[in-house]
Amino acid sequence: MNRLNETHDPALSSWIESANAPGCDFPIQNLPFGVFCRRGTTEPPRGGVAIGDQILDLAAAAQTGVFSDTALIALQAASAPALNALMALGASAWSALRLALSRALRANSAAQTSLAACLVAQTDAELLLPALIGDYTDFYASIHHATRVGRLLRPDQPLLPNYKWIPTGYHGRSSSIGVSPQDFPRPHGQTLPSGLTTPLFGPSKRLDYELELGAFIGPGNALGSALTMAQAEAQIFGLCLLNDWSARDIQGWEYQPLGPFLGKSFATTISPWIVTLEALAPYRLPFTRPADDPAPLSYLSSADNAAHGAIDIQLEAALQTAAMRERGERAATVSHSSFRHSYWTLAQLVTHHSINGCNLRPGDLLGSGTQSGPTPAESGSLLELSEAGRKALRIGSGSEERRFLEDGDRVVLRAWCEQAGGPRIGFGAAVGTVLPARNAA
Amino acid sequence: MNRLNETHDPALSSWIESANAPGCDFPIQNLPFGVFCRRGTTEPPRGGVAIGDQILDLAAAAQTGVFSDTALIALQAASAPALNALMALGASAWSALRLALSRALRANSAAQTSLAACLVAQTDAELLLPALIGDYTDFYASIHHATRVGRLLRPDQPLLPNYKWIPTGYHGRSSSIGVSPQDFPRPHGQTLPSGLTTPLFGPSKRLDYELELGAFIGPGNALGSALTMAQAEAQIFGLCLLNDWSARDIQGWEYQPLGPFLGKSFATTISPWIVTLEALAPYRLPFTRPADDPAPLSYLSSADNAAHGAIDIQLEAALQTAAMRERGERAATVSHSSFRHSYWTLAQLVTHHSINGCNLRPGDLLGSGTQSGPTPAESGSLLELSEAGRKALRIGSGSEERRFLEDGDRVVLRAWCEQAGGPRIGFGAAVGTVLPARNAA
16 A cells, blocks of 8 residues: 555646645545535436545546546446445555546646546535435544543543553444534533533533544445454455534543443534545655554554555645624634654554454544644644633634634644645545533434 | 223233133233244244233234224234334333234234234244344342342442432443343453462452343333433333343452443343233332331432332242253242332332433333342342352252353242232343353464
């Protein structure tokens, strides 16, 4: 998965001019997949690839005669209203399609005339969930997040003894995963405010975001079988942004002993474009751990993982209050980090998940857990940034402060890879807005 | 949901003679739904209703001209390879279909000739998962189980402070839910045996079953909305048996702080027949709590729930070792309890699940959590029966002992409702067999 090929050449440009603009999230080196339909039509949803400010309609492209062999089979799979069938085809099919698309969308391609008729402006498109998500699992792969949150809950033992051995995760709720932009009402729930012995019921007062990456599973594994580290990355179709909205007060009262439940399941927002693992190959880094930390158990170790298991994906969270929106003020960055700091790699998450025989299916989604970096300013949640509400954050140009999210607040997550002089492999955005709580039932 | 009608009349008998045999799980008062196809054919799976030792093929029945109006619409929905569309129709459609089936299958029905051609012997059928299960949630609704397990883990605080306030639950894994009979290899995983500081990797040594009921969701609720107690039961299509297989040693090392994960996700077995809530109406009981316990918060309270929120469903777990099977010896009962002891009712589980706006969808599955009764002999897991492995259980007629499950062990869960002189509303069985661990990856 780490090999570079002609699709990664930074010198490539596209006949779609907007893809060549500096800072564009979707240059020809990216080619992320999503599902869309044209706004205001009753057309069936189908797969698309973002290129510049356009979408290449993959169902239409399959009809042009431009593509053949494996790439055509992959395009036909991507013509469905969800990308599960494309995900099921596996890494060699994805790679063949990427190569064919790269060649066809390249400047001076003979396919330009045929494919120009398959473009839909992103502004004319409605983007949908890219796959039918069977199971959603959320991990906890940032040791910086786990330590910072642990310190707030258990000052004497911030990091639990299993953290450095197990890629901790839990099953999440699939039904409430929505695609960006997602608006949702502030959730109701039980909470036990400090000093009380009887819980209260009402809207959450400690609503938070979590800055994560999501990984969509490809072919997966059969029930009762397990994946090895060598097989794991070929099971990942690609990555998106994921906001694991969290009601900290509901979560705090409910989570013992069986973990997060209603504090999370009211909404999870993902970005519409899936950046393939192949597109991320140039941004691989060695996977390292502090010298004093235990080496992963052998089922979670491989030379390949040590050599380039990490990926330097820049991550950013920004917040726009309703007042900022009224003033026409853009969302203000509240933190910035990189996925390179993750304590567990994607291959380790996938391998661990399957090691008991649990089957992963095409379209299943894995969350990375909140990706916080080593310094407090690199924290991927307000819980960390506000030290559980003890410290107010100044947001935007006005006098507004936040400890947790208020009604009308909009959170914008972004991610991208970039090297000096090279293209920007952007993830677009995962945007969500907090609506006021509905009347209680 | 609690009203009795002509379908509950204990005096009813069927023209299918096997349904009238004493002790039959599937008399005409039951009429549970499942999905089947004839073994050894390539017929598409479709819905069926168990009656005596037969299955009424609902797709065939829809073609006979016997049924009309709502019952026919419901039959057409039940002709699909999964019952999600039938579940989505809602309680009045389910009830109309039940009434029409009860009349048509009754002794002396004019429909006998037409419907006799729609019967398939259960011995000729392969039973499949009755629905596409989107999300699976497992609760923890037996206070006796929670207390007994808590005492083993935390002798000083067996029951956590939130237990009597919150119907505790967690998201489970959908992909590994299988229909009875399900065989699965002993799972591998990380464990930290007592006295060690470095975890081991290998097959689980503390494999267990959990005796639960499962509830299939009907229409459900939209994301962002919440269900009230008055609406909750109409969202439940019916109940099945559920074995939440658990690897206690994997679970014990992994579950902090995010709850059960790989200790559960290797397999979950459900029984193939879904007994509708309407069929269970005669077995309703008042929902009561010890006088010293707090009353549920108002969103979890209703007069209807207090009057008949509980259901007296007998629950039984039996174990057959490989040696017993070789000797031709039946599975030996290891515990017996009743769902009447559940600390939380079905209506409370559904209402709580939706209260934060989380959407429940047709075909979602809720587990009740291990249903243990007040006395240790009524425990629904080996963890409780063996006191975490400290006490061996004598199984069967030989000299075999069990603390946890061994390879070749087969667990048979059964459930039924019965009143003196009345029919037996049986659930059939959820059967699962432990295979040896596969070679490690």
